Amino acid sequence: MSDIKVTVKSDDGEKQHVFPSEMGLSLMECLKAEGYDILATCGGMALCATCHVEILEGYNQLSEPSSDEWAMLDTLPNITPTSRLSCQIKLNENCPDLKIIIRGEGQ
């Protein structure tokens, strides 16, 4: 199994991380583990939308959002055409390399 490269774009530039794909972690969990300030109030249940990310590269290779995820994304004022909830993106062998911007709320 290969690892997944995730590039995070922010005001400070771009930073690339390599996350393992065999543990089935979510993108939200990996970003938090790297120290990114993401509230993730609901702990990954697609119920709070604080883990909102915009996918700059790799969006079309991801599996479709569930109806719960769509419903939650639709509540956001700053949704973009390639918005996702990072807790709903599982980093497994089907997950492409990604480039993202974190759009959700931190502490």
Place this chain on the structure above:
Amino acid sequence: MIQTDIAIIGAGPVGLFAVFEAGLLKMRCHLVDYLPQPGGQLSEIYPKKPIYDIPGFPIIYAQELVDNLLKQAEPFKPTFTLGERVEKLEKRAERDFLLTTHLGTQIQSKVVVIAGGLGCFEPRKPEVNGLERFENGKGINYMILDPEKYYDKTLVIAGGGDSALDWTIFLAGKVKKLTLIHRSENFRGAPESVRKVMELAQNGVIDLKLNSVISEVAGNGHLESVKIKNIKTQEETIIPTENLIPLFGLTPKLGPIAKWGLEIEDNAIKVNTEDYSTNIPGVYAIGDINTYKNKLKLILCGFHEAALMSHSAYKYINPGIKYTMKYTTVNGINPF
């Protein structure tokens, strides 16, 4: 001014259980919460989810637990100020605290218990200049506290989630004119609500603007109109309206609690685990809002903290008076 023994900031599960524990010791409570309903995270974020780690309940739904806690507290007649955020905490003397909310409501108490969870649930706001000019009674609200207020008025609701859909359905036909603005091309929430909203739009009961965002708000003192922009065609339209309600969900923010002189660590209040007291005598912090070594942000831990806090608060309020703990099986419940 409201007067009580214990003022509780936060009507989540832990604040609600504190009413019961305080009631057993004959102390009266008043709760304040920024949310329009009690229940904290349980009713705001996951009302329909099952919880499996409440002692004695192999499974209980979050809203059911809140309803049970309200029922359990009922004999002790708690009073509530909902939809208001506590902005100021002042200690005027021992056993004399004054809380002030953002709407100016004042609560005087002998003890203050902060059960503020992850902080105050604050509405997400759209990025539009000058929104704050029309907040606090001048046309823009982020929560619907009393829907009757909008009857016979003009109203624009912005948002595409369940609460935007539900309120649109509820208020359609009751208000003078209702426009729903949504950023996307379609709604992907609860199918039944989506069907109803589409039907209301087709029958001309509401005006539905899809692919649209609010770009400007205008008015002289009070809101008079909003400008919306179609993000596909860039076309702009002005909609005259007395009210705008952006419904984009809520996220918790520590907020005013950080400014009250309490010891804060990692966005939580440091407490003494003997009784969950803070660095200010007479002020306690229980539930998700506090921190100590090995803290677990669990409902059951908050319940335990509420019990220990109540006994310490009793001693603080009644110095010198001895109290021996009695079981509820022995003593029963003595309602106020």
